Amino acid sequence: MAAIQSLWNFFTTDKRVSSHTDSKVWAIGDIQGCYVAFRRLLVKIDFDESRDKLWIAGDLVNRGEGSLETLEYLYSIRDRVQIVLGNHDVALLAIYWGIKKSNPTLDPILESENVDKLIEWLRVQPFVHYDKDLELLMVHAGIPPEFDIDIALKYSKKLQDKLSGEDAPRWLRKKMSIAVDADNTKKKKNRYAINAFTRMRFCDKEGELNFSQKGAPNTRTYGSGLFPWFEIPKRKKLGAKVIFGHWSTLGYMDSDVAISLDTGCVWQGKMTAKRIDIKGGEIVQVDCPEGIKA
Numbered sequence: 001m002a003a004i005q006s007l008w009n010f011f012t013t014d015k016r017v018s019s020h021t022d023s024k025v026w027a028i029g030d031i032q033g034c035y036v037a038f039r040r041l042l043v044k045i046d047f048d049e050s051r052d053k054l055w056i057a058g059d060l061v062n063r064g065e066g067s068l069e070t071l072e073y074l075y076s077i078r079d080r081v082q083i084v085l086g087n088h089d090v091a092l093l094a095i096y097w098g099i100k101k102s103n104p105t106l107d108p109i110l111e112s113e114n115v116d117k118l119i120e121w122l123r124v125q126p127f128v129h130y131d132k133d134l135e136l137l138m139v140h141a142g143i144p145p146e147f148d149i150d151i152a153l154k155y156s157k158k159l160q161d162k163l164s165g166e167d168a169p170r171w172l173r174k175k176m177s178i179a180v181d182a183d184n185t186k187k188k189k190n191r192y193a194i195n196a197f198t199r200m201r202f203c204d205k206e207g208e209l210n211f212s213q214k215g216a217p218n219t220r221t222y223g224s225g226l227f228p229w230f231e232i233p234k235r236k237k238l239g240a241k242v243i244f245g246h247w248s249t250l251g252y253m254d255s256d257v258a259i260s261l262d263t264g265c266v267w268q269g270k271m272t273a274k275r276i277d278i279k280g281g282e283i284v285q286v287d288c289p290e291g292i293k294a
Contacts (some may be wrong), residue, residue, distance in 0.1 A: 009017050023051045023123070027138065029245040029261030030059040032088060033105055035066025035073070037271045037288040045273050045284050049077050055129070055276065057245035058086025058140030058198070060122075061106060063266045063292060068108040071118045083125050085163075086140035086246060087198040093123055094176055097169035124164045127197040128156035130240065136276060137238060141246040142200040144192065145207035145235035152238075155193035166227035202226040207231060216249045230258040243276070252283070266291045 026045055031038050047054070060074065060083065061067035074081050086192070086231050092109065094100040098121050102110055106265060109115055129138045130153060137143070162171050175191060195209060202210040202217075204225050213221055217228050229235075230242065248264035252272055265271035266293035275281030 023048075023277075024202075024275055025053045025055065025134075027055040027057065027259070027261060027276045028273045029057050029063070029263060029271065030086065030265065031056065031061075031064070031070055031271070032059050032266040033061050033064025033067035033070055034265045034271065034288055034291060035064065035069040036290055037265050037286055038066075038070060039073075041271050041273055041284065041286045044286055045275075045282075050079060052080065054081045055138055055143075055243065056083040057138055057243055057261055058079060059085045059088045059245060059262075060086070061092055061109065062088040062150045063105055065105060065290070067105050068112055071109060071122070072112075072114065075114075075118055075121055075281050078121065082129055082138070084129050084140055085122070085125050085127050085198065088165075089122060089125075090172070090198060093119065093163065093168075094172055097172065099169065099173045099176055104220060121226070123168065124160065126156050126160050128152050133275060135240045136243055137240040138225050138243040140198050140244060142196060142229040142244055143238065143242055144196040144200070144209075145203060145229065145232040146221070147193075147196075148236045148245070149238050155189060156197065158190060159194055159197070195228075199246070200229050201250075203229050203232050207232055207234060214249060230255070243274075264288075264291075268293060 026047065028041065056074070060070055067110035074083070091100060092106060095102045095106060096110065096115070109118065112118070127139065131148060135151070137149065154201055162168060177196065199207055199211065202213050202221065204210060205227065210226055241259060243259045243261060247260055248262045248267060248269065250260050252263050253260040259274060261272050261274060263270040263272045263285065265288040268288055270285040271288055273284045
């Protein structure tokens with residue numbers, strides 16, 4: 001912890017963006033335990049814990065060296081934070097319940113005296129968040145092409161209820177006993193929804209999920225009939241722009257329908273924040289030299 005704090009103190013000399021008199025809402029992509037970079041980014045955007053708000057697009061933990069510190073800090077400002085669950089966050093729940101094995105970056109959470117409190121907070125978070133006033137919807141990976149907002153929110157609530165319920169360990173064990181690409185038929189909607197919300201990148205033209213490709217869209221993927229989920233021709237209109245993370249090889253993107261915010265901090269890329277409460281909001285980034293070499 002001392003080393004992490006020392007690094008954060010060193011790097012917070014980054015120049016801050018211009019301050020604003022009004023409260024601000026910032027969306028940030030995958031943190032993945034990169035606590036030092038995350039705190040540097042908050043300094044750079046001049047984040048005010050008493051006034052501003054953060055949207056975090058999932059994957060708070062894993063791989064980075066500061067997963068415990070990340071969770072503890074977000075919990076401490078939980079009234080100012082809106083998160084959605086990502087695949088690494090769900091994996092942490094599975095580890096806590098003995099469904100999966102832990103790893104060195106998550107062990108400090110499990111060994112913390114605050115682990116129960118942090119897990120209880122994490123397990124009640126949604127998979128999809130919608131703000132009607134801002135006309136923005138946030139999810140970790142994507143929204144299935146045949147889901148409209150009402151359907152997406154309905155399945156987010158179903159999954160949230162399952163993870164926050166008394167039977168959550170047994171339910172999650174059952175869901176994780178099947179390979180992620182082995183059962184994604186639309187007939188099993190809970191399984192389909194959790195995979196789409198937390199792991200989706202590509203779909204075929206009919207909207208079937210494809211997990212074999214993890215790179216950026218290119219002529220080869222298009223030629224093989226695979227499209228980014230937000231480009232599916234038959235995709236239902238949402239009436240809201242989707243903020244998502246998960247896809248570090250895609251990087252930052254801001255189109256008419258979606259904003260991609262995972263810029264690969266954990267792989268020594270950047271961590272990105274976008275102001276979302278005003279049109280054409282600022283984009284602020286910090287480098288992540290303390291990340292893992294890809």
